[in-house]
Amino acid sequence: MLPTELLMFRVKAGIVEPRRLNPTPGHLTLVAALCGAFEAHVNDKRAQLEEDLRALEAGRSDYRVVRGLAHLLAQDHAVFETGGTVEPGTVRETVFSLAQGQPPSRARSARILEDASTRLGLGSAEEALDLLYADLPDQQRLVSFEAPDPVPLLQRFELAQAQGVLYRAYSLIITAHRNEPARYKQLLRYTKLFGLMVTVEGDADTGFTLTMDGPTSLFGSTTRYGLALAKFLPALLHVTRWDLTAAVKPRKDLAWVDPSDEEWSFQLTSEDGYVSHYKEPQEHDSALESGFAERFEKLGTPWTLEREVDLVPVPGGVIIPDFRLVHPDGRSVLVEIVGYWRPEYLRKKFELLRRSGRTDVIVAVSERLNLEKAGVKTTDFGERVVFFKGVLNPKVVLELAERMAANS
Known part of the structure; x- marks a missing residue:
């Protein structure tokens, strides 16, 4: 910036x-x-x-x-630090305490810095003077630099x-x-x-x-x-x-x-040629999702699996389902995988899914989740909920997708 x-x-x-x-x-x-x-x-x-x-x-x-x-x-690309073995604030406090009540003069200033150096265990009055305002931006030292x-x-x-x-x-x-x-x-x-x-x-x-x-x-x-x-x-x-x-x-x-x-x-x-310095997103957010995608590719089904291509507007938020299943005849079903997460996240996730009113979303839920403790009920989603242990079986998801697409 x-x-x-x-x-x-x-x-x-x-x-x-x-x-x-x-x-x-x-x-x-x-x-x-x-x-x-x-x-x-x-x-x-x-x-x-x-x-x-x-x-x-x-x-x-x-x-x-x-x-x-x-x-x-x-x-x-640069790192600036306050140098020295004693905090500048401590040096200032010591020097100002010693100088209190004494009229200023060059000789007295030198003696005060010597005394402060001795009290603080510094090597010399010059070191005390150097540390006095070492925390100001222009007094900080450039400790490293990597040229881009x-x-x-x-x-x-x-x-x-x-x-x-x-x-x-x-x-x-x-x-x-x-x-x-x-x-x-x-x-x-x-x-x-x-x-x-x-x-x-x-x-x-x-x-x-x-x-x-x-x-x-x-x-x-x-x-x-x-x-x-x-x-x-x-x-x-x-x-x-x-x-x-x-x-x-x-x-x-x-x-x-x-x-x-x-x-x-x-x-x-997007055609203006600006270049981002932010890290590019990973294709999958978790091993659970990447494993599901890898197993799906081995099924040999006419359905294709697309990654995060839908934004589902919801009052008060947005849902981005993890996958979309698409059939060559035009039928499609969304898939949202709910793995391990905090209770607050689970409550918000299921509330957004409920408020979306979408009936074309398969909700895959890990059995490791304590939904009852999080205050989450899946009854609103009927047969569209798939529970799984460890890994999510793509065959089960695909069978449910076939049923849902046939009834839509």
Whole structure:
């Protein structure tokens, strides 16, 4: 993430366009110079590093590019720590206690630092002086640095610029079309992780529309919610086909902004070339699900097993069934596997399944679960519940799918 003062964008006909940063020879040279500065100052104070960084940006019209790349290097690739064997707060307390009531002078200051050094078991007055404010950011030391490859760093810079636009978003609409396995579930997990309020509509064939309220509509200019929207963007990049439209509150603090602008639009698609730094989702969430998929492949059935391709909108939430069984004649059944989990999770899971009103969902439940203790009843699901021990037998699930599809 980048601070607001390092964001670069332009507005054309009400459309916000964040700064892009192609891997030109000039930009690659700049990255190499920045990494060289960090490497040269390992074990030095941050203030010394920042002095060299200021020298690199001197006279450059793109100084914010230099600062932005340096910010990302410090944030993601460098480790700064407070040095010394004694906490700076303890050093300050000792020094200030010794100095209390004494008029300031250079000689007295030297004696106080000597006394503090002795009391704290330090090697010298110079060490005490060095530790006095060692916890301030510019006094922390760079203890390690791992230089990234230049191209991913430039990509990270571009994404950070796009994320920064969302700081001021107050309406976010995403259309996620039919996608690769596991992408939908990761998308919804990140909305929950970052505390985003989302409404989901649509289906797997026509695409799902996710509508999110942004910071302005909910809490005025609440930076915290805008930051959550920005953190969500890298997760969206793992979805293979999507488009995004955000309504953004204009920045009136910029001299070049038209004061009559009431709203800007920020638009992205999966074709825009942004690259996520978040880890890609695994194909299966658990050994239980992957084992079921492997055993199903050996059945030799005309039914096919698709992984997490449906979002089922439910008042107050969304269900993403683990699998969909599809027959060549068009019949289909959803499969939700409920393995071992916490009682709170079980209650919410079954409540969402019940409220969905869907009668085409097979619910496979491990017999290891203490549903009674969790306050969960399966009677609402009738014959659509399959209990299993250890592993889930795909033949049993397929037989039930045949019966359900025949009755639908």
